Amino acid sequence: MFTGIVEALGVVTGLENEKDNLHITIKNELANELKIDQSVMHNGVCLTVVAIHDDEYTVTAIKETLDKTNIGDLQVGDIVNLERAMQLGARLDGHIVQGHVDQTATCINVTDENGSWVFSFEYDASLNNITIEKGSITVNGTSLTVVDSKTNGFSVAIIPYTYEHTNFKTFKKGTIVNLEFDVIGKYVARLHKLA
Incomplete structure (x- = not known):
């Protein structure tokens, strides 16, 4: 669950195709606060952190996500809106956002x-x-x-x-x-x- 209040901007530093999946590496100051398997919203798409290294982390988008969103259009150097999942008990400053692009x-x-x-x-x-x-x-x-x-x-x-x-x-x-x-x-x- 997210709020739609963008927490930070990230820069795409790497893109790697593996079968029908796309591994996306993002550079951002939040990286050292993340953990493997955490959900982070990227341009409105909820993706799971699969690797972290210094100030960069990697998420994977599967074919379903690539078919329905603009994530597959990302290029190295692109700026991405980021939001970590909402904390229970926190204010809901935006609105209820699922991270599931329609x-x-x-x-x-x-x-x-x-x-x-x-x-x-x-x-x-x-x-x-x-x-x-x-x-x-x-x-x-x-x-x-x-x-x-x-x-x-x-x-x-x-x-x-x-x-x-x-x-x-x-x-x-x-x-x-x-x-x-x-x-x-x-x-x-x-x-x-x-x-």
Whole structure:
């Protein structure tokens, strides 16, 4: 369980394919605080730490993860949003995030609002995921509030702190991002579909 509040940024330092799996090595100051088998969210994807060496650690993404997320598009040098699992009894500053990506989306516009930014995204509506205005959405592991909701897209407003402390500063038109829709909204949508 995560909150969607990005804890740190990591840099991809190694990528190694093994059969259908991808081993990803990340350099970050959190590495010496991690342990083998710990869950860490990477751009919204919950992955298990399998190795640690100094200020770097390695996680493995399997084919299922690579097929449904942007993790397989990572390149050495890319910046990744990181969050360790929520501690029991800690404040829930974002919203309930599972680290299970529902689908990807494409950034279709970035507007500089003179002190903030509005990012617009488009996704495949045939997968039946929904957003609502003022509802929660997770973009690359960042908990955000939907500003403008459409059938196949939405916009979010980004404050300077979030811009500087996440990989949003690297997004441009055409950037592929991971989406996790609000878990409560997913259950409501499912119940509505069954009714």
